[in-house]
Amino acid sequence: MSxxxxxxPELVCPAGTPAALKVAVEAGADAVYCxxxxxxxxxNFPGLNFTRDELESSVDFAHxxxxxxxxxxxxxxAAGNFDLWKTAVDDAVDLxxxxxxxxxxxxxxYAAEKYPEQRLHLSVQAGASSPEAIRYYCQxxxxxxxxxxxxxxxxxIAAIHxxxxxxxxxxxxxxxxxxxxxxxSLTNYVTGVSTNMxxxxxxxxxxxxxxxxAGQLFSKLGEQTIDCFSCQENAGYPTICKGRxxxxxxxxxYYAFEEPVSLNLSSLxxxxxxAGVTSLKIEGRQRGKAYVGAVIRAYRQAIDDIMAGREPxxxxxxxxxxGHRETQGAFKTKAWR
Amino acid sequence: MTAKITIGPxxxxxxxxxxxxFYFQIADNPHVDTVYLGEVICSKRTPFFxxxxxVARQRLEDAGKTVVFSTxxxxxxxxxxxxxxxxxxxxxxxxxxxxxxxxxxxxxxSHYIGQLMNVYNENTMEHLxxxxxxxxxxxxxxxxxxxxVLGDKAKELDAALEVQVFGRTSLALSARCYHxxxxxxxxxxxxxxxxxxxxxxxxxxxxxxxxxTVNGIQTLSYHYLNxxxxxxxxxxxxxxxxxxxxxxxxxxxxxxxxxxxxFDKATITEARDCLEGLDIEAPFVNGFFHGQPGLDYVL
Numbered sequence: 274m275s276x277x278x279x280x281x282p283e284l285v286c287p288a289g290t291p292a293a294l295k296v297a298v299e300a301g302a303d304a305v306y307c308x309x310x311x312x313x314x315x316x317n318f319p320g321l322n323f324t325r326d327e328l329e330s331s332v333d334f335a336h337x338x339x340x341x342x343x344x345x346x347x348x349x350x351a352a353g354n355f356d357l358w359k360t361a362v363d364d365a366v367d368l369x370x371x372x373x374x375x376x377x378x379x380x381x382x383y384a385a386e387k388y389p390e391q392r393l394h395l396s397v398q399a400g401a402s403s404p405e406a407i408r409y410y411c412q413x414x415x416x417x418x419x420x421x422x423x424x425x426x427x428x429x430i431a432a433i434h435x436x437x438x439x440x441x442x443x444x445x446x447x448x449x450x451x452x453x454x455x456x457x458s459l460t461n462y463v464t465g466v467s468t469n470m471x472x473x474x475x476x477x478x479x480x481x482x483x484x485x486x487a488g489q490l491f492s493k494l495g496e497q498t499i500d501c502f503s504c505q506e507n508a509g510y511p512t513i514c515k516g517r518x519x520x521x522x523x524x525x526x527y528y529a530f531e532e533p534v535s536l537n538l539s540s541l542x543x544x545x546x547x548a549g550v551t552s553l554k555i556e557g558r559q560r561g562k563a564y565v566g567a568v569i570r571a572y573r574q575a576i577d578d579i580m581a582g583r584e585p586x587x588x589x590x591x592x593x594x595x596g597h598r599e600t601q602g603a604f605k606t607k608a609w610r
Numbered sequence: 611m612t613a614k615i616t617i618g619p620x621x622x623x624x625x626x627x628x629x630x631x632f633y634f635q636i637a638d639n640p641h642v643d644t645v646y647l648g649e650v651i652c653s654k655r656t657p658f659f660x661x662x663x664x665v666a667r668q669r670l671e672d673a674g675k676t677v678v679f680s681t682x683x684x685x686x687x688x689x690x691x692x693x694x695x696x697x698x699x700x701x702x703x704x705x706x707x708x709x710x711x712x713x714x715x716x717x718x719x720s721h722y723i724g725q726l727m728n729v730y731n732e733n734t735m736e737h738l739x740x741x742x743x744x745x746x747x748x749x750x751x752x753x754x755x756x757x758x759v760l761g762d763k764a765k766e767l768d769a770a771l772e773v774q775v776f777g778r779t780s781l782a783l784s785a786r787c788y789h790x791x792x793x794x795x796x797x798x799x800x801x802x803x804x805x806x807x808x809x810x811x812x813x814x815x816x817x818x819x820x821x822x823t824v825n826g827i828q829t830l831s832y833h834y835l836n837x838x839x840x841x842x843x844x845x846x847x848x849x850x851x852x853x854x855x856x857x858x859x860x861x862x863x864x865x866x867x868x869x870x871x872x873f874d875k876a877t878i879t880e881a882r883d884c885l886e887g888l889d890i891e892a893p894f895v896n897g898f899f900h901g902q903p904g905l906d907y908v909l
Contacts, residue, residue, distance in 0.1 A: 349730040350731045351752060352731040352756040352758075352763070353759040355732070355733055376728075378728075378733075379732070379735075379736070382733060382734075382737040399710070402684065405712075405715070406709065408714060424785030432688075453782070456783045457783075458751040458781050458782070458904065461904055462821075462903060463821070465901065465902045465904075465906075469728065497821055498819065513822075517816060518816075522793050523792055530786070607798060610686075610787060610797035
């Protein structure tokens with residue numbers, strides 16, 4: 274399977290907490306990504322993320338193990354709140370973060386102007402999906418790597434690779450949001466908390482489960498019912514883009530956007546590597562240590578197998594997907610659209 | 611600056627005749643200043659829109675309207691980018707960018723930034739201004755305290771600031787067409803089923819509440835944004851342009867109501883009553899402006 278067109282990709286892994294960071298590095302992550310405990314990153318959940326002190330010692334640990342630390346400062350500050358994002362960028366530089374992952378043009382401009390030597394990656398939240406968009410960010414902010422939105426086929430990724438001056442990072446495993454990242458205000462519409470500005474999608478504080486007289490369990494976000502489960506089913510976490518609805522064309526409830534499935538591109542790994550993807554990213558900063566460790570070990574082994582010309586075995590990963598169901602999302606074929 | 615009423619890009623896939631009649635109607639309305647033309651949702655629809663766009667442009671310009679061409683809001687395929695480039699090639703009119711894929715080509719010439727781009731703060735506004743942006747329509751989810759800061763920055767930059775004040779508002783974009791999905795099709799063989807729903811396709815929860823409306827790859831609010839009660843606040847904050855998003859309801863009544871409040875010809879209550887008398891299926895909302903869930907209606 275190995276050929277000269279394949280360059281070993283970097284495995285970039287989620288670190289929701291200092292403990293998860295340690296697990297990720299020990300499981301074989303080449304790099305980990307994390308965020309501060311505030312709205313400056315897109316996984317701003319209670320109990321997650323790093324204080325400045327925690328990040329400092331975590332960076333030391335990772336660097337001793339030859340792993341890089343990337344910091345997500347990838348939300349969109351609402352006007353008047355910009356200082357918090359400035360502080361995040363300043364602290365990242367001060368702590369020797371290997372790359373800052375930015376999405377907002379204002380934040381990118383601040384980082385690029387004040388710290389021209391600091392490596393910047395463009396977050397998936399920027400939604401840059403064409404060579405022209407990516408080149409704009411490269412030209413303006415000297416972006417070194419783009420994290421591509423999960424809306425492209427492998428073939429399209431290969432074409433983009435030929436047409437941009439920076440590296441590509443692609444998601445290969447984990448939760449799959451159905452909406453173009455950075456362009457979704459569904460959560461804010463029903464909760465008053467914004468994914469873009471506050472870094473929260475479907476906040477647990479607004480989630481409720483209500484049982485009716487017939488024993489059916491309704492999952493709700495804010496006042497809206499997202500799904501309904503019989504007593505035999507496991508109730509899923511209510512995310513608007515994975516809910517069941519009816520419409521004129523579907524009198525029976527259906528998943529109007531997507532079924533609750535996880536992205537798993539393990540079978541496309543050689544194609545992604547050949548397409549010129551520099552970095553393979555695993556989603557899941559909100560996940561526990563056991564999950565993170567298991568996924569990373571499986572992917573580490575798979576990448577090493579592929580590069581050594583061996584057939585990778587990723588069958589164990591299905592147990593870690595949402596509802597034990599997986600998809601290749603947009604990556605395999607345009608028919609997904 | 612005198613408040614200006616604008617007609618945002620038509621988000622829905624209307625039949626050619628209906629679309630043409632709509633723009634002729636808008637041309638004849640004396641209270642409209644600026645009209646945005648162009649297909650912003652799906653490049654598969656573009657050929658239909660382009661076919662008679664010049665007729666609409668001519669009629670609107672003859673009536674003294676400013677015509678701005680809007681780009682697609684999402685680029686996944688090469689034909690999407692070609693559409694963006696064709697719009698950006700138009701030199702006689704301003705172009706409104708709805709995706710960063712247009713920014714390189716528009717660099718160095720005066721252009722607009724559309725509502726579907728992420729301008730959340732003064733620093734972003736300033737950077738885009740350096741690239742040539744002179745007019746910003748900002749996302750609907752921005753609360754009033756952020757708009758105050760953006761209003762000050764726009765004044766400092768001598769740029770125009772626009773806010774959507776009426777109509778279903780964009781909540782999400784995707785690569786997948788949910789209209790096609792609802793009809794067990796995919797985007798490639800959609801057969802333009804989105805054209806059946808002139809205000810979008812409503813989604814209802816399992817509890818019987820309707821709160822979302824699908825428009826191809828776009829998810830809109832089911833409820834209609836209505837900031838008629840907030841117009842004076844918006845004006846005081848430095849908002850210069852007030853965007854009405856086209857729907858099948860009687861847009862002349864909508865335009866009149868907003869005009870009358872902006873120019874003190876009617877009270878908010880009178881104008882709101884006019885709007886509530888329209889044949890609109892969904893309730894009004896204004897929560898985002900007040901920093902509350904978008905589907906709240908604060909009176």
